[in-house]
Amino acid sequence: MIQMMRALGAAAVVAVSCLGGQAVAQTKQLTLCWAAWDPANALVELSKDFTAKTGVEMKYEFVPWTSYADRFLNELNSKGKLCDVIIGDSQWIGGAAENGHYVKLNDFFAKEKISMDDFMPATVVGYSEWPKNTPNYWALPAMGDAIGWTYRKDWFARPEIQAEFKKKFGRDLAPPETYDQLKEIAEFFQGREIDGKKVYGAYIYTERGSEGITMGVTNVLYDWGFQYENPKKPYQMEGFVNSPEAVKGLEFYKSLYKCCTAPGMSNAYMSEGLDAFKSGQVAMQMNFFAFFPGLYKDPNVGGDKIGFFVNPKEKDHFTQLGGQGISVVSYSDHRDDALAYIKWFAQPDVQKKWWALGGYSCLKSVLNDPSFPKSAPFAADFLKSMGIVKDFWAEPSYAELLLDMQKRVHDYVVADKGTAKEALDLLVKDWQKVFKEDGKI
């Protein structure tokens, strides 16, 4: 009887330990949410080290860019538990901080000795801080990014094309440094036949539904003098958003769209740009640096055939910030593991591997390494671009501000509705209404 009791007891212990083990295994799992694109694949590869080190299994929820904001902002607003860790867009930071979606990381950074001074300043302001320029951190800079340009180096290098260009413009055909040069090159290539195929000048963003055309337009407008507000008086937009320089910038964007883009590019964003470039359709492409490692590896247009250049300048020299910070979702049931992931991700050797795999580290020790500019053909341009970035509003009302701009600029650039001045005047009115409702003006 005693033996029987012992056997039963042992069986119970084994059963409980098995169940317990299973329970532990179930809790040791993190879900990371991000956009479905090349860097996400690099992160999956990188995170295998985290799983190997901690035993925490990683799950991923990657959503295409066009529905990325919709999907994850809905998730956060409904206080969903799907994401433990999220790589959210830079403009979400205001809303996510004020509405309590993200865990504030100041205490965690202090405890783990993670210093924001170790990260590139533009990325800290862009991805981590709310309110901006205050030491309140809601994310760790995870993926540095900005808009840059790619061009067909092989086409630019052809002697007959070089000769024809020099004859026409009196200068060598080289990556443009100003927008006038960019437009000249785009016009030069527009409709040209290369290798028996009709090609087009440039690819620029025109997407209507999410954020596409705004990213493209602001990228150009900054250089022409567009400002979101009076630097001395916040939220005073009259004369800054619709300044004569901004109007000229918007007119330029439309002229570039009309003269030098491929047919059917009236609603196109990142993936359409990649398709256009990869299929040998365009001479130059506006797109985010995040895609450049993949393009460089492309068997048809990569390697020696592709070149990169920084956003051209005009009156000023800026570029649109892309990229994201990594945050812990405050509704997560696995907060400790999520924080452990961020701690692991912030380590210099992990950041170095992150860059090597195709992600863009924001850590100074990686970026300031003397070997960095030559570590990839686009690395030097990336560094330069990150020094001149500007970002869209990151206010809690960012989505409204963004949709207003999408509508106004698409109406003008693609749908030929009104003038550039009217479009920007209407945009000022829209934005004033939003800030008035928010009680900020």
Added chain:
Amino acid sequence: MSSLAEQAVARTPRRLALRFGKMSDKAIAWLFITPSVLLLLAINIFPLLWTIQLSFTNYRANRPNAPVRYIGLDNYRDILSDTDVWHAMQATAHFVLWSISLEMVLGFGLALLINRRFRGHSFWTTIILLPMMLSPAVVGNFWTFLLQPQIGLFNSAIALLTGVDPSSFQMIGDVRLAPWSIIMVDTWMWTPYVMLICLAGLRSIPDYIYEAAEVDRASPWRQFWSITLPMVMPFLMLAILFRAIENFKMFDMVNLLTSGGPGSTTEVASITLKREAFEKWRTGYSSALAIILFVTVFGAANIYVKALNRVKQR
């Protein structure tokens, strides 16, 4: 021999019979309909009442910490004085009127053709019905490719017929052509549905009426105007009602084809509503817009149903 009712009573378990035996017919009726009524209240009536309540507030679903204020009719006033909303209503009206007109003409025409028995009749009926069996999301996606200026079959076909350069025009990127593109795709997809309803109407006309007309030496044209059209009219009106309600709410296909663009050219009311509700998160405002759209459709449908009943009584 006992009746079916008697047999059913005899076979009812004794415990169940006892339990229901003490209840009145009215109570039993309530017992059966209560689950359905509760479900209806939970998924239809409660959300409707809640939406009405929200439409009088400044509530935003993405600002859980912000105070919710009662703002009276402000949202309704803002919507009715917003030129963008009126533009969306115009775009919707243009889409609804043209798509339905084309679907009725083509659907009725196809039904008249299919109604004549011919060889391969079943095969062609199935082929014609295929588009309406597809998901609007699939239709939106593949028409986006078909209408692509450089690789799209549509542009190539037009180029073949007219000799113009296929990349010289873009159906969904051009302000003048984009509204017609969505009408064309909707017509392609839903004409078979109208055809099916009309076919049911045509098949319901008794042969003896046509035989009597032939005895009276009525011409085929006269038969069409005096017999076919009046007798199919209730079916046609029903098809108009179904399609009008559907197209007034149309979202998925338009969203996939044009996203409301270029600019706001094809931004129909449902796209405006979605943007306000789930992108701008103006929950109170979008609730008011939803109520306005609901009242519009409900009111128009009621007037229409009365007209339909009058036609049926003739």
